[in-house]
Amino acid sequence: MKVSIIYHxxxxxxxxVAKLIEESVCQIEGVKAESMAISEVDESFVNDSAIVFFGTPTYAGTYSWQMKKWLDTCRIKFAGKIGCVFATEKYIGGGADNAEMALISELLVKGMFAYSVGASEGQPYTHxxxxxIxxxxxxxxxxVKIFAKRVTKKVKEMFGD
Ligand SMILES: Cc1cc2nc3c(=O)[nH]c(=O)nc-3n(C[C@H](O)[C@H](O)[C@H](O)COP(=O)(O)O)c2cc1C
Incomplete structure (x- = not known):
């Protein structure tokens, strides 16, 4: 199973954080992961991926305009894939949660299945x-590592390799 990690x-x-996700999920048997900046996305790898993680810095309490521009202009078909998000911020309360929810909205519009594991597997919760920070x-x-591994294991369990 392939996993893409696309970030700005x-x-x-x-x-x-993207590299950390890449390293973590690569430890799962049968998983190949690639992290890629929005300026160097490997389209064929993304097309073959079951899961796509999207990472963004928090800008003014939401996700970055660069990520927005990329999402609005890229021609990759994300529909039917599992979409997950991660965000960095400068300080607690800086708006990363909102950045993530806004990014999740984009993924839903693209026809992705948004997934986070959430509180379903106990502590630590990955809302x-x-x-x-x-x-x-x-x-x-x-x-981050727990989140990435939980998501990937669950998707592998649901859809196989
Ligand atoms: C234009 C701009 C707006 C920012 N707005 C916020 C913000 O609202 N809240 C926050 O916590 N950090 C904010 N930051 C800080 C970044 O989110 C933070 O440093 C992030 O980790 C940078 O990620 P990067 O190193 O991957 O670019 C802002 C940074 C920039 C450049």
Missing amino acids: SETGNTEK FGAVC KDGTDEQKER
């Missing part, structure tokens, strides 16, 4: 997606 990152925080404290990084 200006100063590297969101990119680091809308993973959130890190800048590139994440150790605890936040751990939650």
Whole structure:
């Protein structure tokens, strides 16, 4: 099963979280993952992916305009894929949750199945997606890994390799 991680990152925080997701899900047997900046998306890999994670920095309490522009102009067909989100912000309460929900709205409009595992597998809860302050404290990084692995294992269980 292939997993794509598409992100926008200006100063590297969101990119680091994307790489962490890539490393984590690659540890699951039968999973191939690729993280890619919006400027270098591997379209054929995305087309073959069952899951696409979208990562964004928080800008003015929502997701970045660069990610919005990319989503509005890209021609990739995301319909039918599982869509997950992650966001970085500078400080607690900076709006990452809202950025994630706004991004999830985009995914729904594209016909994706939005998924986060949420509170269904106990602590730690991953409400809308993973959130890190800048590139994440150790605890936040751990939650990113748990989130990414839980999503991927569940999708693998549901749809197979
Ligand atoms: C234009 C702009 C707006 C921002 N707005 C917010 C914000 O509303 N809340 C917040 O917590 N951080 C805000 N930040 C900080 C970034 O979300 C944060 O530093 C993020 O981790 C940067 O990600 P990157 O290193 O992947 O580019 C803003 C940064 C920029 C450049």
